Amino acid sequence: MLAVNPAGKRVAAPIPARAGIGLKPEHMKDIVQSPPAVGWFEVHAENYMGAGGQPHRFLEWVRERYPLSVHGVGLSIGGAGPLDRNHLRRLKALIDRYEPGLFSEHLAWSTHDGVYLNDLLPLPYTAETLAHVAAHVGQAQDALERQILIENPSTYVAFEASELPETEFLSELARRTGCGLLLDVNNVYVSAQNHGFDAEAYTGAFPIEHVREFHLAGFFEAEDSAGERFLIDAHDSPVRDAVWALYVQAIGRTGAVPTLIEWDNDIPPLATLVAQAEKADALALAQEGLADALLH
Secondary structure, eight states: OOOBOTTSOBOOOOOOSSEEEEOOGGGHHHHHHSOOOOSOEEEEGGGGOSSOSHHHHHHHHHHTTSOEEEEOSSSOTTOSSOOOHHHHHHHHHHHHHHOOSEEEEESSEEEETTEEEEEEEOOOOOHHHHHHHHHHHHHHHHHHTSOOEEEOOOOSOOOTTOOSOHHHHHHHHHHHHOOEEEEEHHHHHHHHHHHTOOHHHHHHHSOGGGEEEEEEOOOEEEEOTTSOEEEEOOOOSOOOHHHHHHHHHHHHHHOSOOEEEOOOSSOOOHHHHHHHHHHHHHHHHHHHHHHHHHHO
């Protein structure tokens, strides 16, 4: 049972440096009947902005037994217009209700002139964009009264106007705002393959001191109009070997960090997600053992 403070408010449970999985309604019965041995669960904020009903009853049950992380997909941190105050208000109510250990959002935009787009769209990495995004991150952190984590995107087009490498943009964003970073390893691999840069070099240059969470997922392979291999961050399959290898490189720099197995489409049995989480835990443990051996 989770602790409460003297005022009766639930205390945020820290996210352990283990692997967690996304909480899916398809797994509700299995989770209640046989709670899995995973470190934590993550939910998408926008799925729980209603006042009540079965989704909240299930989430309350889970929250009493596991640490919880909340991942936003609709704040549009990079949007040209102001942040949606109503969205922020509803997000704050959700966070106050469940006291998650972590809250994260995307380095992207998804709204324009009040219209919500069904995608997370990239930004040009310029000084002007950096100032704009930093102002939005600061506003969101003030409204939510907590640090937020910003996730590196998967991208399919690049801007000629970009002046900064993505890793430098994120590093400066964290320095200016005090936000943390969420390193999505699958996004690194997808973007690297689509744009022809070195994924290992990117991971090696990432401002690792600000990383508070990793994401791992599967991708979909397609072809572009020229017949070239093109990857889509689909979250519909197991983590690929190349992404596991990048993850090992990253945790070699950070040590064990909370790691989410993302699987949002073509949802498999719960046991499949648990097995992927167990593999992430095993890799992190092996890296810690290697580090200890080198030190001694």
